[in-house]
Amino acid sequence: MKLAFVIPAYNEEALIGKCVESVLAEVKRSGRDVDVVVVNNNSTDRTREIAASFAGARVVDEPQKGLVSARDGGFRATTAELVANIDGDTIVPPGWIDTVFEEFDKDPRLVCLSGPYVYYDLNQGQRALVGMFYGLTTLIYWLNRYVLRVGSVVQGGNFVLKRDAWIRAGGFNREIKFYGEDTDVAVRLAKQGNVKFTHRLKMKTSGRRLAEEGIIRTGLTYTLNFFWVTFAGKPATHEHTDIRPGGR
Template sequence: MKLSLIIPAYNEEGYLADCLRHVLAEVARQSARGPFEVIVINNASTDRTAEIAAGFPAVRVVTEQKKGLTHARQRGLAEARGEILAYIDADTRMAHGWLGRVLDLYQARPDAVCVSGPYTYYDLAKFKSALVRLYWLMLAKPTYLFTQYMAVGGNFAARRDALERIGGFDTNIAFYGEDTNIARRLAEVGKVLFDLGLVMPTSARRLDEEGFVTTAMRYVVNFMSEVVLKRPSTSAYRDVR
């Protein structure tokens, strides 16, 4: 299986280089299980995002001028050549073994159309990090067992043919709820796996900027809104850079 790694990036000059170094190190470790491709979707950036991405010869840079996370994700679907499309955020630091675990999950479960897992935060205080771990274990995992679908936007991989069958990403969704939307719709055509061992370290910048409790509640409310009403409840969002 060829795997395409797709990284939407809007004004990410402060984080993108570190993200790509971790990605390319993991690609090198897993090279025997490739082929892999790495694509940065430069999503209407006004800073040095495209220049930084272009400084990595192994990375393909694609510009999507229509700003918005789901527009960037959809452009990645159109541009990628892989059978498996993995989406991560530009402020992540891919963990050792992430790619191997994704491929192992797909080999073990031929019925899987999407695999995802939790975030950890590499720049969050220890006490709050412990709360995050409890959240995934005590709330998120039982919720997944009930709904049978869950995806984290910066930590999931989906089969191309399944994404195409459901019409790709809903570009009417600006930000909140977009990951639950794609998980819910993919669950209609196959199995969505949520694996607590598929961990993606990411930045806590939104938690720090908007407040730990406020941000957590906003994600929970939009998850439930997608589950019950099949649409997110929050349309407005703010870019945190």
């Protein structure tokens, strides 16, 4: 199986370099043939220029604004059987690719793999609060997947899906702009096979949204939209705070 990284980026000149650098370092360490695609989503800063400066990564442009549109544009730009969806402010830790292939190799019915974030720029107290939310997330994962059987849990910015299963599920829903995009993936792919959430697959990321909006407020918003998409099929929240120049 070949793996592709899809990295949506809108006005990420401050962080996209670290992200792509970490991806390429992990690809080199793994020794695998991996496609790395950065999706420039109408950036007005140096995002495209910085991403294009890395040998081993290619940049595609997605003119339709929005996170889901950018993920879809990247998905369509590669033919890899496994597609890793991360974000422009994430940092891939060593061993991440190994974990992905180990999990897919041992479970033929696995169609999506995801794991939690590690917020590298939050203080100890903030990280402890985030840990409480992930404890709740894990409980919800077990409840939804094994008891209610209504879906699973996927962390946006840290999930890998099987191309053929995602095509069968209908692909990305561009009507969803931000909140609920990962739950939509979880619910629809759970009908195609196994969707696993594991703490083995950690991803480093910036906590800038949590710091700006507040951890509790942000956690409650994500939780609300998780349940809304799971049981109503669409997100409850349609607007989100702009956290970078130009906004998204």
